[in-house]
Amino acid sequence: METLFALLIGLLIGTGVFLLLSRVIVRVVLGLSFITYGGNLAILTVAGLREDAPPLLTLRGPYVDPLPQALILTAIVIGFATTALLLTVALRAYQVAGHDDVEAFGDSLARDPEAEDGLIADPEHQGPDRPDPEEPRTLVYSARPPGGDPS
Amino acid sequence: MSGLAWLTLAPILTPLGFGLGLLWPWSRPVRVGLSLAGVFLTLAFSLGLLAATADGTVLVGALGGWPAPFGIVMTADRLAAWVSVLGAVSAVLAVWQAAADPDPVREKHHLLALMQFLFAGVQMSFLTGDLFNLFVAFEVMLVASYALAVLGSTREQLREGFRYIVMNLAASALLVVACGLAYGVLGTLNFAHLARRSAELGPNPTVTAVGVLLLVVFAAKGALFPLGFWLPGTYPALPPAVGTFFAAVLTKVGVYALLRVFTTVFSQEAAVTNTLLLLLGTVTMLYGALGAASQREWRRILSFLVVSSVGYLAFGLGVGTEEALRASVGYFAVSVLVTTALFSIAGVAERASGSRLVRVRGMLDFLPLLAGCFLLCALTVAGLPPSGGFVAKYALVRAGLAQGSPLALVAVFSALLSSLITLYAMLNVWRGFFWGQHPNWLPVYRVPRALHAAAYAACALVAGLSLFAGPLFARADATAAELRDNARYIRGVLGDGPVVIPPAPTGEEDGP
Numbered sequence: 001m002e003t004l005f006a007l008l009i010g011l012l013i014g015t016g017v018f019l020l021l022s023r024v025i026v027r028v029v030l031g032l033s034f035i036t037y038g039g040n041l042a043i044l045t046v047a048g049l050r051e052d053a054p055p056l057l058t059l060r061g062p063y064v065d066p067l068p069q070a071l072i073l074t075a076i077v078i079g080f081a082t083t084a085l086l087l088t089v090a091l092r093a094y095q096v097a098g099h100d101d102v103e104a105f106g107d108s109l110a111r112d113p114e115a116e117d118g119l120i121a122d123p124e125h126q127g128p129d130r131p132d133p134e135e136p137r138t139l140v141y142s143a144r145p146p147g148g149d150p151s
Numbered sequence: 152m153s154g155l156a157w158l159t160l161a162p163i164l165t166p167l168g169f170g171l172g173l174l175w176p177w178s179r180p181v182r183v184g185l186s187l188a189g190v191f192l193t194l195a196f197s198l199g200l201l202a203a204t205a206d207g208t209v210l211v212g213a214l215g216g217w218p219a220p221f222g223i224v225m226t227a228d229r230l231a232a233w234v235s236v237l238g239a240v241s242a243v244l245a246v247w248q249a250a251a252d253p254d255p256v257r258e259k260h261h262l263l264a265l266m267q268f269l270f271a272g273v274q275m276s277f278l279t280g281d282l283f284n285l286f287v288a289f290e291v292m293l294v295a296s297y298a299l300a301v302l303g304s305t306r307e308q309l310r311e312g313f314r315y316i317v318m319n320l321a322a323s324a325l326l327v328v329a330c331g332l333a334y335g336v337l338g339t340l341n342f343a344h345l346a347r348r349s350a351e352l353g354p355n356p357t358v359t360a361v362g363v364l365l366l367v368v369f370a371a372k373g374a375l376f377p378l379g380f381w382l383p384g385t386y387p388a389l390p391p392a393v394g395t396f397f398a399a400v401l402t403k404v405g406v407y408a409l410l411r412v413f414t415t416v417f418s419q420e421a422a423v424t425n426t427l428l429l430l431l432g433t434v435t436m437l438y439g440a441l442g443a444a445s446q447r448e449w450r451r452i453l454s455f456l457v458v459s460s461v462g463y464l465a466f467g468l469g470v471g472t473e474e475a476l477r478a479s480v481g482y483f484a485v486s487v488l489v490t491t492a493l494f495s496i497a498g499v500a501e502r503a504s505g506s507r508l509v510r511v512r513g514m515l516d517f518l519p520l521l522a523g524c525f526l527l528c529a530l531t532v533a534g535l536p537p538s539g540g541f542v543a544k545y546a547l548v549r550a551g552l553a554q555g556s557p558l559a560l561v562a563v564f565s566a567l568l569s570s571l572i573t574l575y576a577m578l579n580v581w582r583g584f585f586w587g588q589h590p591n592w593l594p595v596y597r598v599p600r601a602l603h604a605a606a607y608a609a610c611a612l613v614a615g616l617s618l619f620a621g622p623l624f625a626r627a628d629a630t631a632a633e634l635r636d637n638a639r640y641i642r643g644v645l646g647d648g649p650v651v652i653p654p655a656p657t658g659e660e661d662g663p
Contacts, residue, residue: 020321025313032320039327046335068334071283075327078290082323085294086316089301093309 005045012038025090025100029083036079040072155203159212159225161196162235162274165189166242170267179258183250186263190246193270194239200232205626207633209643211280219280219644220344226280228640229630230480234407235277237487241399242270244491244609248498249392251601257302257390265302266393269295276404280644282340283330285408286323289372293319296401299393300385311385318381322371329364336361343644346416346637354420362417362424366409373405373461376435382458383442387450387507391498394450398457399490403483406464413468414476414634421471426558429469433562435462440569443576448507449497452576456493456532459569460486466562467547470554477631478546481624485543485616489531492609496525499606500584502598509580513589521603522585524610529577531613534570539616542624544570 012034019031047068055066094100169189173182203210204227212225227235246266254262272292279285297319301312334340336357337348349358371378386398413424439459446452464486467479499521504511515522527538534544544566551563589595616623633639 020317028317032317032324035321035324036327039324039331042328043331043334046331048335067340068331071327071330071334074283074287078287078323082290082294082297082316082320085297086320089297089309089313089316092301092304093313096304096306096309 001049001051002045005041005049009038009041009045012041023101025093029086029090032086033079033083036075036083040075040079043068043072043075155199156210156212158196158200158203159210159227159278162193162200162239163225163271163278165193165196166267166270166274170264170271173264173267174261179253182258182263186246186267187243187250189267190239190243190270193274194236194243197232197236197239197274200227201236203227204229204232207629207639209640211644219646220339220341220650223284224280224341224644225275225278226342226640226644227278228643229626229633230407230410231277233480233626233630234403234483235274237403237484238270238273238277238400240612241396241487241491242266242273244495244605245392245396245399247605247608248395248495248602251599251605252392252498252502254390260302262299262302262390262393265295265299266396269299269396272296273400273404277407280342282333282342282345284340286326286330289326289404290323292401292404293323296397299397300389303390305388307388311381311388315381315385318371318378322368322378325364325371326368329361329368332361332364341644342411342416343641344650346418347641347645347650349417349419352419358417359420359423362413362420363427365412365417366424366427369405369408369412370431370465371405373402373409373465374435374458375431375461375465376438376458377431379435379438379458379461383446383451383454386454386457387448391450391494391501395491395494395498398454398494399487402457402461403464403487406461406468406483409465409468410479410634415637415640418637425469425471427469428465429558429562432462432465432467432469433558433565435459435465436562436569437565437572438462440572440576444572444579447509449501449509449580450494450507452509452580453490453493453497456573456576457490459573460490460532462569463544463547463566466566467550469562470551470559472550472554473631473635474553475547475550476634477624477627478543478550480627480630480634482543482547484623484627485531485540488609488612488616489528489540492524492528492606492613493532495606495609496521496528499598499602500525502602503596504584505594505596510583511589511593512583512587513585514595515585516589517595518585521606522581524606525581525585527610528613529574529581531616533574533577535574537617539613539620539623542617542620546624 016031016034016038019027019034022028022031047065050064053062053064055064055069166189169185173185177185200210207229210227211219213219214223214225249263249266269292272288272295275288276285276292279288297312297316300315301308330340333345337345339345339348349355352358374382382402386394389397413421417424436459439455439462442455442458443452446455463482464479467475467482500514501507503518504514531538531540534540548563548566551559551566
């Protein structure tokens with residue numbers, strides 16, 4: 001059964017990586033879910049597979065080790081939360097950028113963030129590209145400091 | 152368990168509690184007051200930990216009263232207490248900056264509460280004594296950091312934040328797999344018990360493979376060379392106060408995990424992992440320094456310097472002698488404090504010139520004190536005397552030369568070269584921003600006094616590094632000795648006797 005599980009985990013993680021390399025945001029999110037579940041199955045397999053053995057000590061034995069099950073439970077909860085968060089970010093990114101394509105964000109470090117292509121998917125929910133409302137900034141000097149060349 | 156064991160939990164629960172309290176819509180002064188109270192209290196508890204572990208005690212807080220290998224334990228030895236204090240200091244300065252620089256939009260969406268959750272996650276990663284709990288701590292820290300990274304949802308933040316989140320989620324999935332494999336091979340997840348079991352097994356390829364897998368995960372979190380591509384884009388996109396803490400501490404969490412895992416836990420086949428770390432460190436130092444020299448914006452330059460500093464730490468860890476570990480522990484402090492200071496300075500500079508670009512010229516006339524602070528930090532980060540950075544880098548280079556393997560010599564060369572390039576990059580900033588004649592058509596803005604004060608306070612700490620280098624390195628000495636010989640840590644957590652696994656219940660005792 002270990003072989004079957006190993007193949008299954010490989011398939012899950014392979015699919016996940018394939019989706020992760022896609023340019024569509026939602027596919028990236030789905031790919032990460034696949035990888036997470038591959039990881040969870042890996043814990044289950046590594047800790048030893050047994051048929052018909054509960055992890056609960058109040059039932060009659062034989063038992064399977066309960067710790068991996070607890071680990072997987074924790075990992076599932078955390079994975080669920082992070083996936084939800086990532087989906088929210090993906091939605092927000094789609095609203096602001098107007099594409100569900102990762103390339104729409106550009107990739108260059110030197111890219112000017114002010115240079116917009118003017119595409120907004122949802123005009124009602126566009127992002128505040130300047131989150132700080134322009135507070136009245138005080139100018140110290142608008143001209144040269146004292147002692148400078150007066151010309 | 153000693154009477155001070157609660158101290159291992161206090162730095163985690165304090166920011167958590169204050170974070171929950173901050174979710175209530177208080178008025179701004181109350182929120183700022185609560186945030187500051189939270190970080191100062193955390194700092195006080197961390198200092199308490201530092202004092203309690205100064206004589207080599209290992210504090211163990213067993214959650215739910217379950218003894219070490221069976222339950223989750225929080226442990227604090229010298230190293231953990233040390234990094235916990237550094238994290239708390241950086242947190243104080245970050246909150247100070249956030250308090251001095253009101254940001255109504257982000258604060259409405261719980262900027263201050265999220266920062267407290269981030270601090271809780273960071274402290275928990277430093278103080279945990281359990282591999283799976285380390286994963287949970289990473290997630291607590293990262294979920295808060297994801298939210299902070301995209302809070303405000305500017306286009307740049309979303310672009311970089313999405314990349315950051317995806318990268319870290321993939322690394323986390325790998326960490327879960329590594330935890331599972333470690334449990335499968337060694338049958339435990341507690342650091343001390345893992346160390347004892349791997350020592351019993353002796354050099355073992357499977358254990359080493361798990362170690363290398365963990366190395367990949369922590370290298371991704373700590374932004375070592377091929378896996379650190381996300382960092383220089385993400386950090387400049389953040390609001391300044393948050394960016395300060397991210398840059399100073401978040402990568403260091405990965406480095407701390409590397410230190411912990413490869414000195415305390417998997418120390419049986421150190422040659423393999425040390426070679427890898429040395430290689431990655433060599434490349435990362437140069438990559439960071441060259442990157443810094445190539446950029447034109449304040450915080451992009453500084454972000455690459457963060458990458459470079461991680462490279463130095465990996466170099467120290469990879470050399471692996473006691474001297475090198477001592478230098479690494481010392482450099483850890485230098486790096487956290489100087490990064491905090493530089494990012495605070497960058498915050499003030501960006502506000503004063505109204506531009507992210509370095510090339511403004513002539514700001515020396517308006518910000519003379521800031522210029523002095525910047526020069527001090529530049530010397531520290533490049534590693535020139537009389538700064539504390541010189542002492543740490545000198546120790547690193549000496550340790551590398553003393554070890555003397557060809558790879559270590561290449562790494563030493565790379566360290567010296569990247570220091571030189573870093574100096575060039577910093578002088579470029581100096582020349583571009585402070586030097587010369589200010590063009591009179593460019594405006595100069597007034598910066599809130601408290602924001603200035605935060606930068607000066609951070610610089611005072613950097614100056615303190617050079618003044619108190621003696622006691623600092625004395626402590627680093629003791630820490631390195633403890634890391635070199637993990638017996639004390641193991642005994643502190645597991646006690647003297649062998650771990651007795653209770654017999655498996657047969658299901659007969661309870662009766663029907």
